[in-house]
Each structure stands twice: as C-alpha cells, then as structure tokens.
Amino acid sequence: MEYKLTEKKLVVTLKNKLLNLNNNPFKGIWINKRLNRECIINEYKEEFGYKPVLQPEIDMIFRTPDNKLNAIEVKYLTKKNSAFSFSYYFGIGQALSLKRFGFDHVGLWLLVDENIPIKETNFYGSAAWSLIRNDLKLNLEYSYFKIYINKGKISFKVMQYKGDGHGFKLVNNIEDKKFGITWKYPNEIRCYDKPKFMRNLIEKYICI
Numbered sequence: 001m002e003y004k005l006t007e008k009k010l011v012v013t014l015k016n017k018l019l020n021l022n023n024n025p026f027k028g029i030w031i032n033k034r035l036n037r038e039c040i041i042n043e044y045k046e047e048f049g050y051k052p053v054l055q056p057e058i059d060m061i062f063r064t065p066d067n068k069l070n071a072i073e074v075k076y077l078t079k080k081n082s083a084f085s086f087s088y089y090f091g092i093g094q095a096l097s098l099k100r101f102g103f104d105h106v107g108l109w110l111l112v113d114e115n116i117p118i119k120e121t122n123f124y125g126s127a128a129w130s131l132i133r134n135d136l137k138l139n140l141e142y143s144y145f146k147i148y149i150n151k152g153k154i155s156f157k158v159m160q161y162k163g164d165g166h167g168f169k170l171v172n173n174i175e176d177k178k179f180g181i182t183w184k185y186p187n188e189i190r191c192y193d194k195p196k197f198m199r200n201l202i203e204k205y206i207c208i
Contacts, residue, residue: 005147005154007076008032010111011059013154014074017175025181028063033206035101040201047197056094061103061207062181068104069199069207070183072141077124078113088124089131095140102190102199105183107141108132111156114147121146122159122167129161139185145174 015029035054044052059074073095078085088110095108110128112121125144132142146157146169158179160170171179189195 005076005078005113005149007059007074007111010076010147010154011074014109014156014174015060017156018181021175022177025065026062027065027067028207030061030207031059033058033061035202035206037205039205040198043201044198048194052194052198056097058098058101060109061202063207064183068183069102069203070105070107070141071098071101071103072106073098073108074111075108076111076113077116079116084124088127092128092132092138092140096138099187099189100195100198101202102195102197103187104190105141105185106187107143107185110142110144112144112146112159114149118146122162123165125159126161126163126165126167129167130164133161139188141183141185 011031015031018024018026019029034057040054041051056073058071060072062070062072064070073091075086075091091108091110095106098106108128110125112125121144128144129142132138132140144159144167146159148155148157156174157172158170158174158176159167162168187195190199
C-alpha cells in the first residue's frame with residue numbers, strides 16, 4: 001500500500017509525536033496557522049497606521065515551559081523523475097520572515113523523503129546547515145530529518161551535520177529519549193516595537 005505524504009500531514013504527525021513524548025517539553029503546539037485575520041489586521045492598523053503583511057502561514061508554533069513562543073517553517077524535500085521538489089536553501093527566507101512576528105526563536109526543519117538516498121540526504125541537508133551556520137551565520141534554528149515509513153507508521157530520524165557534504169544519524173527517531181529540541185539562536189528583533197506588538201496579537205488570537 002502506498003502512502004502519499006504531504007507537508008501538512010507530516011506537520012500533523014510531528015505535532016502528535018512531540019506532544020505524546022513521556023517528558024513533553026511543550027505547553028502547547030499549534031500548526032498551520034494563518035495570521036491574516038481581521039481582528040489582527042485592525043488592531044495592527046490602529047496602532048501603526050497601515051495594514052501588515054501577514055505571510056507566510058506558520059507551520060508550527062511551540063510554547064515552551066519557560067513561556068517562550070517559537071516558530072518553525074517546515075519543508076518536505078521530495079524527488080520525482082530525478083528532480084528535487086525545491087532547492088536545498090528553499091525555506092530559509094520564509095523562516096527568517098517569521099522574525100517579524102516577535103517569536104523568541106524561529107527556525108527551519110527540512111524533512112527528507114524516504115526515497116531519497118541517505119548520501120543525498122546528508123549532502124543537501126548539510127549544505128543548508130553550512131549556509132545558515134558557517135556562511136551567513138544566521139540566528140536561525142535548523143535541523144534536518146530523514147523520513148521512514150514502516151507499516152504505515154511515519155518516523156523521523158534526526159540527522160546531524162558533520163562537515164560540508166556530510167552528515168550522520170544522531171538518533172533513530174524524534175521520540176528517542178536521547179534527543180531534545182534545543183533553542184540556541186534568539187530572534188534579534190523580537191523586542192522591536194512592531195514585532196513585539198504582533199507577538200501580543202498572536203498570543204491574544206492564535207495561541208490561546
């Protein structure tokens with residue numbers, strides 16, 4: 001039986017897995033949230049005199065035990081007829097744009113399809129890592145995961161950068177007790193007036 005994966009389905013699966021961890025590190029997870037709501041637009045316009053640009057949709061929002069609010073852009077890398085669905089660096093700009101909304105941390109998670117060989121998985125996963133960390137030195141969280149499906153159950157193997165073009169499996173799946181999500185790169189504009197105001201609106205209308 002074939003299982004057709006989509007980015008949205010994978011985001012739902014990630015949420016369920018993370019919320020069901022024995023030592024759940026989150027007070028809440030919200031997924032696939034659009035900010036383009038009349039209440040948000042009106043309050044922002046009243047405060048700053050113009051309508052905000054409320055793109056993109058936010059794939060995942062996390063509330064941590066210390067009350068931080070963090071956002072992740074998720075990209076699903078697939079391959080069909082020898083062509084990838086997007087370039088390895090796709091999604092970095094979208095992730096960076098989430099900083100405007102006042103999140104404490106923002107990041108990008110790259111989910112790599114099970115049909116892509118592990119060598120290519122690490123080649124492209126490490127390329128994005130190197131671009132973000134070594135070349136641009138961005139304050140952006142980044143991780144890449146290898147997808148596996150066994151009898152209809154989806155698992156996410158956590159991968160680790162080992163140098164340009166190289167990586168290795170850190171843990172066998174995201175539910176492993178040895179794995180923990182860390183937030184190391186704070187959003188440097190989160191305390192500016194506009195991001196701070198937008199963060200308050202998100203907490204008022206989205207993460208409730």
